[in-house]
Amino acid sequence: MIFYFSGTGNSLWVARQIAERLDDELVSMTDKIDRTYTLKENERVGFVFPVYAWGPPTCVIDYISRVRIEKPTYLYFICTCGDDIGKTGEFFSKAISKRGWKCMAGYSITMPNTYVCLPGFNVDDKDLEHMKIENAKERIKFIADELAKRIQMSKFNCHEGAFPNLKTYVIRPFFHSFLMSPKLFHATDACTSCRMCEKKCPTQNIKVDGKPQWGENCTHCLACYHVCPSKAIQYGKRTQSKGQYQPKEFKS
Numbered sequence: 001m002i003f004y005f006s007g008t009g010n011s012l013w014v015a016r017q018i019a020e021r022l023d024d025e026l027v028s029m030t031d032k033i034d035r036t037y038t039l040k041e042n043e044r045v046g047f048v049f050p051v052y053a054w055g056p057p058t059c060v061i062d063y064i065s066r067v068r069i070e071k072p073t074y075l076y077f078i079c080t081c082g083d084d085i086g087k088t089g090e091f092f093s094k095a096i097s098k099r100g101w102k103c104m105a106g107y108s109i110t111m112p113n114t115y116v117c118l119p120g121f122n123v124d125d126k127d128l129e130h131m132k133i134e135n136a137k138e139r140i141k142f143i144a145d146e147l148a149k150r151i152q153m154s155k156f157n158c159h160e161g162a163f164p165n166l167k168t169y170v171i172r173p174f175f176h177s178f179l180m181s182p183k184l185f186h187a188t189d190a191c192t193s194c195r196m197c198e199k200k201c202p203t204q205n206i207k208v209d210g211k212p213q214w215g216e217n218c219t220h221c222l223a224c225y226h227v228c229p230s231k232a233i234q235y236g237k238r239t240q241s242k243g244q245y246q247p248k249e250f251k252s
């Protein structure tokens with residue numbers, strides 16, 4: 001069973017391929033938890049999610065604390081990132097331990113970047129985007145082969161990058177407090193009320209009544225910003241000159 005969360009499609013694309021290769025079932029972490037998940041004998045349990053500010057999205061941590069599932073015998077994670085993940089693996093593992101479970105394997109996969117809200121951050125150019133996706137295909141094969149053997153690791157197979165503790169345990173909380181509020185999202189006059197943002201928001205946090213309105217239940221995934229066909233959605237003034245990530249490969 002693979003539990004997944006994805007804002008702009010990268011993690012869903014990864015989760016789908018792993019599920020296909022391992023013949024595992026996919027469950028969205030945005031679905032209501034209205035049942036207890038029963039596992040087959042020795043069934044693998046995976047969590048696939050993007051890295052937001054060098055950690056798992058808060059909705060993923062919240063889901064892990066609430067999901068009703070039998071104690072897994074083999075549990076792993078795969079996180080997708082644009083660059084590096086800091087101590088995301090350790091952060092995830094601690095959330096798993098709180099449930100009395102153990103995370104036995106973990107991987108990061110570098111995918112096209114979706115973060116655009118600060119100066120110096122933008123989507124990748126087309127060549128880099130293509131290269132990352134091609135490399136990811138190989139990495140997915142490698143990971144699926146290891147998971148099929150139920151590999152157990154003493155150290156996760158992840159790209160932590162420089163200063164991982166500082167990023168996850170010092171900068172991340174600051175990011176969450178000051179740089180991830182839904183209040184700065186707004187739609188410009190280019191908005192045609194097409195409702196794409198409302199449809200794509202994984203937390204159903206957007207209601208379009210003329211123009212989109214954002215509620216408080218935002219994970220800052222930026223799906224609304226990237227999906228808008230008129231580039232009408234902006235985050236303060238910081239995104240006006242930034243690109244959008246609209247990968248053709250993932251449309252299904």
Ligand SMILES: Cc1cc2nc3c(=O)[nH]c(=O)nc-3n(C[C@H](O)[C@H](O)[C@H](O)COP(=O)(O)O)c2cc1C
Pocket residue numbers: 005006007008009010011012049050051052053054055080081082083084085111112113114115116220221222
């Ligand atoms: C709010 C936000 C924060 C992000 N933080 C990081 C980060 O700390 N490190 C990183 O390498 N990529 C970061 N990214 C990029 C995403 O992790 C990456 O593009 C991911 O594959 C997106 O997955 P998704 O399409 O499933 O949402 C961030 C993206 C967003 C929207």
